[in-house]
Amino acid sequence: MKVIKEQVPQGGNTKIEIPIMRTEADIDKYYGYMKNKAGEFVIDAKLIGEYNYYSWRAQVKDDYTFEGKMAIPSVRFYFLIRSRRGVYVEVGKAMNNYARAGAHNVFFCKEECLGKDRFFKEDNVEVITIAISEAQFAEMACKYPETFINIYQKFQKEGNFFLRSEQCFVTSFQMMNVLQQLKNSHLLGKGAKVYADLKMLELFLLQFQEEIADHSYQYCKTHSDIDKIHEVSDRIISDLQHTPSISELAREVGLNEKKLCYGFKEVFGNTIFGYxxxxxxxxxxxxxxxxxxxxxxxxxxxxxxxxxxxxxxxxxxxxxxxxxxxxxxxxxxxxxx
Structure with missing residues (x-):
């Protein structure tokens, strides 16, 4: 996955202190202070499935540093969608990160930390943040140890860290597509929650296991595999009032989840939830x-x-x-x- 490293812009600075944030509800304090101080500000904060999703846009009128403590055990994706001058983030004294538009990073927060977000004068900024709790990430690591167990163990041992210190990842088209799909998960009606779970997992897989995106591999190699994929298609449309999760479908037809998802795409040319x-x-x-x-x-x-x-x-x-x-x-x- 590509990374980008930039020089932090120079400029004046107005520091604004924010009360400590101990829950996702306290994040509103941060955005409230930004709204009152930074200039024109629009926020869309909501739950998508069981994940906290924040999308905000600001027209920054001066150089500002927002400083405060956060104590929310969680894993947080930060996507800088739009900015002319970039955003600088500092956690404690040892961790810092500068991002340009089209970049992202992942922050692992295990314990209380002091954070500083620096925005620059006369900039139009758009950011998307998606947060999952420590418990949700632990469940994901237990379910997919081959992909997540190493980073989960680091999370438990080291506490707070950026996935990429100082540098940021270039956000791929695939990840932007998943972000849009997450935002539109309500279009699946009663299937929205399980769809959001799948898309959140896909976002993590794209970040931590790039090789998963190699679709040249043939997953359905036998007639039995293909029959099981068709059984899945019958199951998901048989009761539109209840949408089974991917793990339920995989268990019911006797396939692992990875083979189910990519095998379905091979057979039908569409994802399970697209179908x-x-x-x-x-x-x-x-x-x-x-x-x-x-x-x-x-x-x-x-x-x-x-x-x-x-x-x-x-x-x-x-x-x-x-x-x-x-x-x-x-x-x-x-x-x-």
Whole structure:
């Protein structure tokens, strides 16, 4: 994975102290101070599945350093999406990191630490942060020890550290794509949580195991493997009110999760959740065209608790809302009369 190293810009500095952050809810204090001091500021903070997702944009009006203590045992991805002058982060006295736009890093926070975030005058900054708890990372390491156990043991032993000290990783197209998919996970309706789990795992795998992205390998080598993949496709569409997790599907058909995910892509040319999404949208289209079910009934039948999520997903697929499609059908029927 490529890394980039830059010289930190020089400039004046206004220091702003922030109260200690002990929970993810306390992160709001940090953004609140930025909003009041740094200039124009927009924040989108939410839970995606069980992961804390923060996306914020700021027009920085002067040179600022925000300084405060954090005591949230967690693993945190930082993606600098947009910036003309970059962002400088310092943790304690020994760890520092400077990032330009298109770069990212991962911070492992085991114990309380003093952090400083430095922003530069007349810059437009956009950052995405995704945090998972120490317990969630421990579960991931136990489940996939061949990929994560070494970094997890380092986390337990060394405490706080950047995955790449001083330097940052260049954010790949694949990682940006996963970030967008995470943001849009609600489009899967009741399958949103398990989809978010899969995408978060994929983000970690892209970071820690680049070779996983080599799709030239043939995963389905026998007719039995292919039959199991088709069984998975039947299972995920048989009950749209419940979306099984990847681990459940793998256990039910007798494949490991890696073989299941990449084998499914080989057989169907689509990911498991991409296939499920396409199926739901096709079913919704047919129900709107050929039945008199209300849009709410169609949404429920396709596995969506919230009508707004269904409408967003449908419009993303067909470029028109369910209501718009229903009205088009009605108008055509009236014209024929």
């Amino acid at each position: 499920l999404y396409d199926y739901k949208m096709h079913l919704a289209q047919q129900l709107l065209l050929y039945t008199e079910k209300s849009i709410s009934e169609v949404a429920l039948q396709c596995g969506y608790e919230y009508l707004s999520h269904f409408s967003t997903a449908f419009k993303r697929k067909y470029g028109i809302t369910p209501q718009g499609m229903r009205e088009t059908i009605t108008n055509k029927s009236l014209l024929r009369k």
